[in-house]
Amino acid sequence: MAIQAETSDEWIYGQVFSAVLEQRLIPGAKLKESELCEVFGVSRTIIRRILLRLSLDKVVELRPNKGAVIATPAAEDVRQIFAARRLLEIGIIDEACEHCEAADTAALKGIVARENAAIQSGDRSGAIRLAGEFHVELARVARNRPIQELLRQLVAQSSLALALYEAPGHLLCVDDDHIDIITAVSAGDAAKSRDLMAKHLAKAEAEMKLEAPEDNNDLKSVFADVIDARAGV
Amino acid sequence: MAIQAETSDEWIYGQVFSAVLEQRLIPGAKLKESELCEVFGVSRTIIRRILLRLSLDKVVELRPNKGAVIATPAAEDVRQIFAARRLLEIGIIDEACEHCEAADTAALKGIVARENAAIQSGDRSGAIRLAGEFHVELARVARNRPIQELLRQLVAQSSLALALYEAPGHLLCVDDDHIDIITAVSAGDAAKSRDLMAKHLAKAEAEMKLEAPEDNNDLKSVFADVIDARAGV
DNA sequence: TGTATGATTTTCGTATACAATTTTATACAT
DNA sequence: ATGTATAAAATTGTATACGAAAATCATACA
Structure with missing residues (x-):
């Protein structure tokens, strides 16, 4: 099967996207530009262009002056x-x-x-x-x-x-x-x-569990296991 | 009426888009980066980012190594x-x-x-x-x-x-x-x-004249007036 | 006169440098 | 110990510099 020639941009875009799909990058994860530069061996110019595209596709969120994170759709x-x-x-x-x-x-x-x-x-x-x-x-x-x-x-x-x-x-x-x-x-x-x-x-x-309250700010439920452990001791 | 604070990017994007709407930039027109830099007083970094967004919106076409032109939808x-x-x-x-x-x-x-x-x-x-x-x-x-x-x-x-x-x-x-x-x-x-x-x-x-053959490579029809004039003389 | 070839200029693509902002660390006061 | 203020480090935003590709122009030749 002939592999379609892929531009470097699309390849990196795909790599990041794959990492999301495999849950190696979870929603909220920070995407530091300099780290991505090292990983993919390109300059920030390229990385920033890809982050922009990912943000337009709503896969990452671009927070001005505060960097990119994987989007967290409600x-x-x-x-x-x-x-x-x-x-x-x-x-x-x-x-x-x-x-x-x-x-x-x-x-x-x-x-x-x-x-x-x-x-x-x-x-x-x-x-x-x-x-x-x-x-x-x-x-x-x-x-x-x-x-x-x-x-x-x-x-x-x-x-x-x-x-x-x-x-x-x-x-x-x-x-x-x-x-x-x-x-x-x-x-x-x-x-x-x-x-x-x-x-x-x-x-x-x-198949998705959308009923669950998406804002998990209820720390007691989040750390229920910790509480149980403390109670048990 | 409260004018929404607009980021510089969106303003430039809007300016280019307006020029298209007003037909001051016609489809096929070349968008030289350095000229846009002078017009808007920003560096090529900004201009290239806006051209990328315009291209993702299919308003301009980005031809690798050959610059950006206003898109010409068929x-x-x-x-x-x-x-x-x-x-x-x-x-x-x-x-x-x-x-x-x-x-x-x-x-x-x-x-x-x-x-x-x-x-x-x-x-x-x-x-x-x-x-x-x-x-x-x-x-x-x-x-x-x-x-x-x-x-x-x-x-x-x-x-x-x-x-x-x-x-x-x-x-x-x-x-x-x-x-x-x-x-x-x-x-x-x-x-x-x-x-x-x-x-x-x-x-x-x-309201659009979509019936017309979109490739106006028929020079005879394009220059019909010239032909008429010559025939008249 | 027209075409082809090569040098020059322009324009694009990427990397890097510098400025601005944010985050982190540290010291100090409450 | 907690909270705040300040200083240092790290990160983002923009501009610029440099190399590569393309377009343009000039010249030579048919």
């Missing part, structure tokens, strides 16, 4: 992100069904194949990224580039939310949702595709 | 942009109707009032910008920030398209579309709001 933000995705992804299904050709089906299947391979090899970052790529690819099949680009941003934010709200040890498991959607879209069955996509997005959102 | 791009807007703007109408409170109605009316004032004072840039702001504000009323942000990008691209495809001398004229939408949304009449918005967007798209 539960409400995540709901809105998924509401936006529902609007876009269900909205383009008709067009996707209309324009889906053999090459498109093959591309979609290829992504899912790689996604499943990533899941089975324990490549969490790869699996999440490919799952996202699948949804973006559907926008490409629908032949609407602006929506494809907008969806790319939403998917990036969803992935970050996944890292935030999913149980840390949650195992990725193969399911047939994506394959079923490909089948319906390839067959041109808009109604069924729409239904499958709606259910799939609902499922994805439901 | 007719097909514009159709896709409007398709995306239809999806988002019609999709959020329900929520907008649901959440529209007195303060929201006032905010919307304020924008339209300023828009009409701009039209009547011949402030083309301001009028286009405020028209866009109206649509973005509706997303805010719908209480979905990601969509608001996505719409901001689409509206920016629409505005650029307007400058490209609208007849150069086309006069902006006051119409009641925005006011009618406010009325319907404030009343919570989702069906009517949806209908009005759909018609409004269709009208806006129809």
Whole structure:
């Protein structure tokens, strides 16, 4: 498989993003420019450009004069992100069904194949990224580039939310949702595709624990174990 | 009216954008960094950051090693942009109707009032910008920030398209579309709001001459007047 | 006159230097 | 011991310097 030539910027962007997906960089983590410079062997000019792009994609937050941190989307933000995705992804299904050709089906299947391979090899970052790529690819099949680009941003934010709200040890498991959607879209069955996509997005959102109060400022609950330990002694 | 404190970046971004809206910077125009530095009295660091943002918003095109130019969206791009807007703007109408409170109605009316004032004072840039702001504000009323942000990008691209495809001398004229939408949304009449918005967007798209072959490489038509003159002599 | 080639100039891309702000550490007073 | 004020260090923000690529111009030649 021919690896697409990747500009240095995109590679570093992807590396940082992967670190987030793998929860090696957790929300709130500080991204010191000088450290990133050393890690990637480039000057601050480059790093700052990438941090700007990450901030525009809402993956990091840029606090003036105080540096960059991994963004911490609130539960409400995540709901809105998924509401936006529902609007876009269900909205383009008709067009996707209309324009889906053999090459498109093959591309979609290829992504899912790689996604499943990533899941089975324990490549969490790869699996999440490919799952996202699948949804973006559907926008490409629908032949609407602006929506494809907008969806790319939403998917990036969803992935970050996944890292935030999913149980840390949650195992990725193969399911047939994506394959079923490909089948319906390839067959041109808009109604069924729409239904499958709606259910799939609902499922994805439901997997997150958004009910939990997002501001964990209740120190007693946060340090419940400490309190118990002290009480026990 | 309290003017919002604006960061230098956003001010320069807005200035460049205004120049595009006023067709003082036409698509294809080259944006030399050093010239922009002199104009705005800042270093290339700042200018390059703003050019990056403009390029991510698809207002300028960044050609590696060859500089930045004002983007030239093709007719097909514009159709896709409007398709995306239809999806988002019609999709959020329900929520907008649901959440529209007195303060929201006032905010919307304020924008339209300023828009009409701009039209009547011949402030083309301001009028286009405020028209866009109206649509973005509706997303805010719908209480979905990601969509608001996505719409901001689409509206920016629409505005650029307007400058490209609208007849150069086309006069902006006051119409009641925005006011009618406010009325319907404030009343919570989702069906009517949806209908009005759909018609409004269709009208806006129809005002552009997208049928024309976008690559004007047909020099004979471009210089038709010259040819006529020569034939007449 | 037109084309091709090479030098010159301009412009872009990255790294670095310097200024401003924030954070951290330390000393002192309460 | 806690809190505040001050000084030192670290970090961010902007400007500039330098190397690389591209565009331009001049000259030579067909």
